[in-house]
Amino acid sequence: MSENPATSAIKQAISSHDVVLFMKGTPMFPQCGFSQQVVQILSHLGAQFKSVNVLDSDEIREGIKVYSDWPTVPQLYVKNEFVGGCDIVREMFEQGELRDYLAEKGVELVAA
Amino acid sequence: MAVADKIREKLTQALGPRVLEIVDESEQHQGHAGARPGGESHFRVKIVSEAFEGLGRVERQRLVNRALAQELSGPVHALAMETRTPAEAAGST
Numbered sequence: 001m002s003e004n005p006a007t008s009a010i011k012q013a014i015s016s017h018d019v020v021l022f023m024k025g026t027p028m029f030p031q032c033g034f035s036q037q038v039v040q041i042l043s044h045l046g047a048q049f050k051s052v053n054v055l056d057s058d059e060i061r062e063g064i065k066v067y068s069d070w071p072t073v074p075q076l077y078v079k080n081e082f083v084g085g086c087d088i089v090r091e092m093f094e095q096g097e098l099r100d101y102l103a104e105k106g107v108e109l110v111a112a
Numbered sequence: 113m114a115v116a117d118k119i120r121e122k123l124t125q126a127l128g129p130r131v132l133e134i135v136d137e138s139e140q141h142q143g144h145a146g147a148r149p150g151g152e153s154h155f156r157v158k159i160v161s162e163a164f165e166g167l168g169r170v171e172r173q174r175l176v177n178r179a180l181a182q183e184l185s186g187p188v189h190a191l192a193m194e195t196r197t198p199a200e201a202a203g204s205t
Binding site for chain 2: 084087
């Protein structure tokens, strides 16, 4: 496989912010229901996050799939660690694990 | 072969599931990016399989994604999934 040109941009994003969401659209204007759900969950928990709109760049859009070995967007990273996509984030949230996970990772949760 | 049948065939081969439900949710996504006129673009699968034993959520979904790599890079735009072991499935009912 040839070197992925988006890799350094992706690494830069996930290492310079605690919580990074690769999504379609923006938190204000999500372009996909799955991305929207993850935005809502993070906002509900009061987690600040950096969002990367994959629709802005085909390189990132394809690159993040290869980087994470994950074929779909959204994708959530916390402290450089891949957490999962919409199903996983929602499941963790519904089972009350996501708040603990974020707290354990040292992510500040601001009460809404 | 219809996409749903392909999904069934591949997941059956890869995971030997006890339970396999495949729901085509494409209609809910009509007009949305990635939706196709003939449907079969957005699926939800529920899988109960021993293959998930001892695996975390990410690894479970990776197993499914790998089995369906061809479909995911082609007609299937979105795949929501529930992945449980037989023990977990028994505990939740």
